Amino acid sequence: MESGKVTNITSERLDPEAITAMVRKDSNGATATFLGTTRDETDGRAVLHLEYDIYPTMAYKVFETILDELTEKWGIAQAVIAHRYGHVPIGEISMVVAIGSPHRKEAFAACAYAVDRIKEIAPVWKKEIYGNGAEWVGCHTDENNLALRTQK
């Protein structure tokens, strides 16, 4: 992976300012940063905190593949995907995607694409802990379709 494209998986708090700084460059007129943050309710149920499980070796490969897709599609050379795992309190950041690009059209498009792709194929699982139980998100879905996940 070229030095402008970075992936990070950590159980520590993510620092969006530090991550955004990594994609800043004098030749980039646009920087787009997405923060995925943990919400306090799902379908009317109060969520106390979240637990993220992850398959690190594969997650790194998937993140690197996605970053390469950003280069193929929009010529992106500065991009960071950072994902937190383990216990994440409500209101904290579970994921940061930061993109630098000469112009905003590519930065916005690449950022949205990267977030959607991560949610589609990254081997990461979120468990919501409620007052009266806990549930792995998406465990009742019919959308876990390999063809969908591997098409670009």
Add this chain to the structure above:
Amino acid sequence: MIAHPNVTITVLLFAMYRERVSENCLRLTVEHPATVFSVLQQLQVEHPDIGPLVEHTLVAVNQEYAEGDQILSEGDELALIPPVSGG
């Protein structure tokens, strides 16, 4: 007649699989032909609690998504990927 050797692989478990099996990973010896599909069959026999999860599970072999007919080699790392919810 050529003898087809058994294949020993590692199976990684995550999320609800980890909870149902109470393990992070299993070592499995599978008879020839060792495919992703035959591993899933064998796992369900050995761990019946995972039965309801398998329909919505994808499989990765050596950290790449794999189809059911993929042939496995000795030492491969297989991972059960239930519906993901990252990001």
